[in-house]
Amino acid sequence: MNNQKLLIIKIGGNSIDNQFELVQFLEAVATISTPFILVHGGGKLATDLAEKLNIPQQLIDGRRITDAETIKIATMVYAGYINKNIVALLQKNKKNSIGLSGADANLIQTTKRIHPTIDYGFVGDLNATSVNIDFIENLINFSLTPVINAITHDGNGQLLNTNADSIANALAISLASKYEVSLLYCFEKKGVLSEPSNDDSVITTLNHQQFEQLRKDGIISKGMLPKLDNCFNALQNGVNEIGILKATNILGFLNNTNHEYTRIIK
């Protein structure tokens, strides 16, 4: 059972901001013969656009508030420019792909976040039944590579901004019922670092016990904590393999030729 492999590849913001690196990354992934899904975040483009349009970006406790103007901008940038740019570049590299938001084919339905004191605005949270796995399976059977952005919908006509790491995670867990899933978080660092300022301090493998120790010792940086919580949750929910790696090392990871990355294990 579940012996067909599927890769869920999340690409982070910094790799998207640099068009040269993005082009290189997409040339590399286009050569992967295993079926895969690409999930992308936003990068600085949305922030830059909001600034140019004089739309103030409100932060509460370090979290961005997605007001009515900001969800419009996020939709334009993530579901429009970035998504179609990636798809066009994959097509150039003869990898037939299809760009999708969560609204498309009702792929990912989320619930507007309810918080007792903070109104996060148009932010969507995932749940166990968010992902339309039948549709994904159809696309893969049709040899199409889904390129999924961080815009979802509530089923009631409202688009919602959703964390791209969480989307990758939810896709991986949902699709683990049908495939042998590897979840790869690609970003600008070589992996999880034991010294955040030293890019060569990559932790090669990380199990849950080690993670809890490093968290307690304050060694793992703040932004990495929710990502790693997600990873261990995915491993416990049927995902086969998880890697955190530099986007430019994607083939090194897959072909087992460059071991500078972090593998998350139970």
Add this chain to the structure above:
Amino acid sequence: MNNQKLLIIKIGGNSIDNQFELVQFLEAVATISTPFILVHGGGKLATDLAEKLNIPQQLIDGRRITDAETIKIATMVYAGYINKNIVALLQKNKKNSIGLSGADANLIQTTKRIHPTIDYGFVGDLNATSVNIDFIENLINFSLTPVINAITHDGNGQLLNTNADSIANALAISLASKYEVSLLYCFEKKGVLSEPSNDDSVITTLNHQQFEQLRKDGIISKGMLPKLDNCFNALQNGVNEIGILKATNILGFLNNTNHEYTRIIK
């Protein structure tokens, strides 16, 4: 043969600019049981955004030039905000739909316009093999309504701005080999008018001979001429039925209850 009906419904810019009218239109089309494809243009949103961002819009002989910044804006607005807004509203009305640019699934591949004296920039022209009809057929068999925007690609990584009327026309002609196609151009007027300033002067039926006479007499307005040329071309290439009508009269046309529209006949 070709006895399965398919509607290609083009919705014009003015109906998109008015969110209230758009919501009403989408509520109406969501009730249509015949399979259909929605094709949409852009409206004023792209122009407004370019203005806010101080990106000058260059017009040569009344035609807009799509420079590098303008194709980004068009992609954000057409393939991003407008497309996903329409899809989310159709999902609200329980019509499962999927938003697509021409790059997605290599749906519509075009060629950058070459003109002896004018550089139109990133504008794509359609040809006979532009449309991936197999993919459209798959979506329809999967009970998904395609919502297609005016952004296409050249197959070499470049996104191109394409006339939405021409896309609707190319889809209709290509799909006429598989379906009995009706092509409906929905906009803000009741139909083709004999007196442009009198909204009640609707020409009920228009054949090619009558059209040529009205063109000669200067009665049909400039913007309507390429649309009608397209229409007669479509009829000669297997499209079964063509209507030009007010967006709010879509059900009146389909249910044969409101005859205030223009039917184009051979």
